[in-house]
Amino acid sequence: MKINDALNLRHSRRTYLDCPMSNEDAKKLCDAIQKCNALSGLHMQLITEEKMAFKGSMFKNVRNYIAMVGRGDDITREKCGYFGEKIVLFATGLGLGTCWSGTFNRAACRFDAFKDEILHLVIAIGPVRNKMTQRESVISGISHINSRGRKKISRIFGDAPPWFWSGIDAVLKAPSAMNRRPVTLSCNDGEITASISGKKDYEYIDLGIAKLHFEIGALGGDWEWGNGGTFIVN
Ligand SMILES: Cc1cc2nc3c(=O)[nH]c(=O)nc-3n(C[C@H](O)[C@H](O)[C@H](O)COP(=O)(O)O)c2cc1C
Structure with a gap:
């Protein structure tokens, strides 16, 4: 499956089949995670057959x-978002469900x-x-009630x-996180930047996720890391 198709198909899933993940899928995920860890310096890990972290949750x-593990700085948080979402879209392509989660038993x-x-947070998979x-549909519906649209997440100066x-x-x-869509993408005479207020939990994770999605939607380009980072067209 193309990454664009995975992006269009993905929804957070909160009910999983009560069976183990296939060895084949686990191996593919571990390989993808290893590649992303090598590129990012993150220490993401696939944990399988561990039922306690989400026991008693929704x-x-x-x-x-x-497990999204890495150093404790903001750029690492942003990388967790960017590279974690790469794995989420890869998993969607394998037909697996996923959900980022900050609420679990640490x-x-x-x-x-x-x-x-x-440990920054986890992605159920x-x-x-x-x-x-x-x-699941009810929870998903509730989380989308206050979704922000195109105008709310963009600022345009010039064309x-x-x-x-x-x-x-x-x-x-x-x-x-909480479907807040906290990232603003600005286009100022052709220069594109992505920024957050940085005041709420998980905004740097959301920033990294949004940067990856923008790159996929724009069909290429690279981002400078950091709040206010610039999009480099290639
Ligand atoms: C950083 C982060 C943390 C999240 N934490 C939770 C969580 O604790 N519990 C939960 O049910 N969903 C959590 N989510 C999933 C969001 O609620 C979900 O992405 C949002 O409602 C949009 O729905 P969608 O993913 O189906 O498009 C989290 C998402 C992100 C990116």
């Missing part, structure tokens, strides 16, 4: 998650970390039914190229 049957979570690293359960709007539409499909 999620059902979570047995697997990706004490029960299984992961390795070096001295200077922390696993086999799902094609169709959302009624309960914006057509691919800027394809980038924006891809950002509108990005997951974000």
